[in-house]
Amino acid sequence: xxxxxxxxxxxxxxxxxxxxxxxxxxxxxxxxxxxxxxxxxxxxxxxxxxxxxxxxxxxxxxxxxxxxxxxxxxxxxxxxxxxxxxxxxxxxxxxxxxxxxxxxxxxxxxxxxxxxxxxxxxxxxxxxxxxxxxxxxxxxxxxxxxxxxxxxxxxxxxxxxxxxxxxxxxxxxxxxxxxxxxxxxxxxxxxxxxxxxxxxxxxxxxxxxxxxxxxxxxxxxxxxxxxxxxxxxxxxxxxxxxxxxxxxxxxxxxxxxxxxxxxxxxxxxxxxxxxxxxxxxxxxxxxxxxxxxxxxxxxxxxxxxxxxxxxxxxxxxxxxxxxxxxxxxxxxxxxxxxxxxxxxxxxxxxxxxxxxxxxxxxxxxxxxxxxxxxxxxxxxxxxxxxxxxxxxxxxxxxxxxxxxxxxxxxxxxxxxxxxxx
Numbered sequence: 498x499x500x501x502x503x504x505x506x507x508x509x510x511x512x513x514x515x516x517x518x519x520x521x522x523x524x525x526x527x528x529x530x531x532x533x534x535x536x537x538x539x540x541x542x543x544x545x546x547x548x549x550x551x552x553x554x555x556x557x558x559x560x561x562x563x564x565x566x567x568x569x570x571x572x573x574x575x576x577x578x579x580x581x582x583x584x585x586x587x588x589x590x591x592x593x594x595x596x597x598x599x600x601x602x603x604x605x606x607x608x609x610x611x612x613x614x615x616x617x618x619x620x621x622x623x624x625x626x627x628x629x630x631x632x633x634x635x636x637x638x639x640x641x642x643x644x645x646x647x648x649x650x651x652x653x654x655x656x657x658x659x660x661x662x663x664x665x666x667x668x669x670x671x672x673x674x675x676x677x678x679x680x681x682x683x684x685x686x687x688x689x690x691x692x693x694x695x696x697x698x699x700x701x702x703x704x705x706x707x708x709x710x711x712x713x714x715x716x717x718x719x720x721x722x723x724x725x726x727x728x729x730x731x732x733x734x735x736x737x738x739x740x741x742x743x744x745x746x747x748x749x750x751x752x753x754x755x756x757x758x759x760x761x762x763x764x765x766x767x768x769x770x771x772x773x774x775x776x777x778x779x780x781x782x783x784x785x786x787x788x789x790x791x792x793x794x795x796x797x798x799x800x801x802x803x804x805x806x807x808x809x810x811x812x813x814x815x816x817x818x819x820x821x822x823x824x825x826x827x828x829x830x831x832x833x834x835x836x837x838x839x840x841x842x843x844x845x846x847x848x849x850x851x852x853x854x855x856x857x858x859x860x861x862x863x864x865x866x867x868x869x870x871x872x873x874x875x876x877x878x879x880x881x882x883x884x885x886x887x888x889x890x891x892x893x894x895x896x897x898x899x900x901x902x903x904x905x906x907x908x909x910x911x912x913x914x915x916x917x918x
Contacts, residue, residue, distance in 0.1 A: 510557055514539040516546040516579060517564035518572070523616060526564055526593055529623040543575055550582045560589035560630050562623075564616070565605070567596045573605075580610060589630040593618070602881075650743045654778075656734030660697065662776040663910050666784040666797050667805045670817045674807040675840045677702075677709045678876060679869070680785040682896065685885040686903035687781050688747040696780035696907065699741070701751045701771065703797075704787040705760055708753025715883020716742050718755035726754065729767040737774040749779070760791045768793040772800055780910070790821075795830060803906075804834045805867075809841055810854060818861050835863075842868035867902060870894040 513534055517523060520540040530538050541549055549555055561583050565576060583590050594602055595616035606613060612626040667683070669676030680700065688698040702710040705726070711718050721740035725732050741749050751771075763771075775782045784797060798804050806821070808814035818837065825832035837858075843850030858865045872886065872895030879889040886896035 510537060511539050512537050512557065512559045513561065514541050514546075514558065515562045515564055516541045516543065518543060518566075518569055520564065522566065523564045523593065523595070525618045526562065526616070526623070529618055530562070533624060533627055543572065543579065546579050547575065547582070550579065550586060550588070555586055555588065558586075558588050560591055560611070560627070562591045562593055563605075563610070564593040565595070565597055566616075567598070570598060570601045573601055577605065580605065591623075591626050591630065650746075652738045652741055652743055652749050654697075654738075656738055656774075656778050658734060658777040660776070660778055660780055662699070662779045662782040663906070664772065664776060664782050664784070664797075664801045665803055665805065665906070666786050666801050667807065668786040669788050670806050670808045670821065671811075671814045672788065674809050674814065675869075675876075676788075676805075676807040677704070677713060677785050678880060679805070679807055679838065679840070679899065680783050681710055681713045682885050682887070682899045683903055684781070684783040685744075685748055685887065686900050687783075687907060689887070690903055690907050695747060696910075697749070697778070698747070698781045698783070699749045699751065699775050699779040701775060701782065701784045702753040703768070704785055705753055705758045705762065706787065707757075708785065709880075710750060710785055711752040713880045713883060714744050714748075714750060714885070716744060716750055716752055718752045720755070722752055723754045723756070723758070725771075726758070726763055726767070729763065729770040732770070732774070734774045734778055737771070738778065751775075760787055760789060763793065765793045765796040768796045769800075772797070776800075781906075790824070795828075798825075798830060798834060801834050803836050806835050806837050807840055808837060808865075810839060810843065810850065810857065815857055815861060818863060822861070822863065836867065837863050837865045838867040838869060839865045840869045841871040844870070867898075869898050872896070 513530070515523070515526060515530060515538070517540070519542075520527060546561075563576065563580060563583075569576060580590055580592075589611045592605055592610040592613045593616050594605070594613065597605075602613075611630045614622045614626050665683070667676050667680040684698050684700040688695060690696070700710060702708040710716075719740060719742065721736075725737060725740050737751075738749075741751050743749050772782070772784075786794070786797065806818065808818055822832055822835070825835075839854065843854065845851075854865060854868070872890075872893050875890040875893050876886065876895060879886050882889060886893050887900070890896060
């Protein structure tokens with residue numbers, strides 16, 4: 498292994514290097530690099546890499562292996578900058594990740610890493626990755642823009658304002674209750690519920706700081722979203738639709754912006770305008786709400802047909818439900834629109850836990866109308882792959898329950914439309 502100090506042209510030219518906080522934390526990577534490249538590689542710390550990649554000598558590198566673990570997530574900004582710099586110099590990037598969270602991994606891969614290998618390295622995985630990146634890039638530039646456009650189109654229909662949508666906000670009443678997962682899957686189930694005449698479904702991610710819908714559906718975040726939020730007064734339905742992305746030709750998504758924004762960047766009037774445009778052009782509008790109560794929460798609640806509150810069978814959820822219902826009643830707001838959803842509910846055979854659910858509902862003076870089973874590891878895997886559960890684990894118990902709820906909502910709305918007609 499060549500030291501950092503010796504990353505200079507010499508009789509054994511350096512063609513690759515590892516970049517990590519401490520390469521000794523990745524001993525298997527050291528072994529594989531020596532096996533693949535002999536002495537023709539070096540290692541750099543994050544600090545050294547930021548400097549070296551700007552130097553002319555970096556032009557001789559074929560690739561860099563960026564190795565990160567869970568302790569590096571606090572340093573994600575610097576790591577992403579290193580990857581951008583390498584890509585800007587035409588250097589291929591192999592990402593080596595050890596127990597990195599899905600969100601951080603997704604962010605790093607989005608920057609354009611050419612290959613990904615988990616750590617500990619499977620046998621032969623690094624060799625295969627190196628072989629792949631040494632192959633010439635599939636070239637015609639004309640094909641490149643066509644690839645992202647096909648799965649990520651804007652809505653194809655024109656904004657006519659001829660719809661009157663059912664508004665279904667989803668609000669997580671504690672961290673990690675699965676609100677975004679529920680919102681994404683409920684929206685997809687509604688969008689695919691009728692093969693012949695599917696309803697037009699819109700999914701709005703109004704969690705402006707930590708919205709995960711784009712991640713869960715593997716969609717890019719568009720700058721147009723920020724432009725709409727920044728000036729809703731001059732936005733119209735056409736520009737609103739152009740800011741959206743269509744998932745699998747069925748579901749139309751208004752993602753959270755790419756940058757973290759303060760929740761008060763929009764006010765009640767802004768949210769009201771967004772809802773007006775969405776409800777006038779869709780049959781169902783699902784809104785993924787931030788966990789924080791903000792000035793425009795009342796706006797969404799007042800216009801909602803049903804307001805889903807996601808909770809779990811624990812004390813923090815119980816306390817938050819109590820706080821929320823008290824606050825709504827004190828302000829005279831329509832708390833009766835709340836429909837409490839218990840995620841990771843106990844199994845039918847777990848009588849002790851079922852009695853706990855009953856006691857919690859009674860003590861909070863609420864009705865828990867929907868109980869969703871624990872979908873297990875398949876849920877996390879589905880989210881990480883950016884696909885709804887129906888696409889990756891159609892028989893998952895959580896997917897089945899969300900599908901039943903979507904069918905119920907669809908039939909109630911259809912019956913209401915028939916009676917109005």
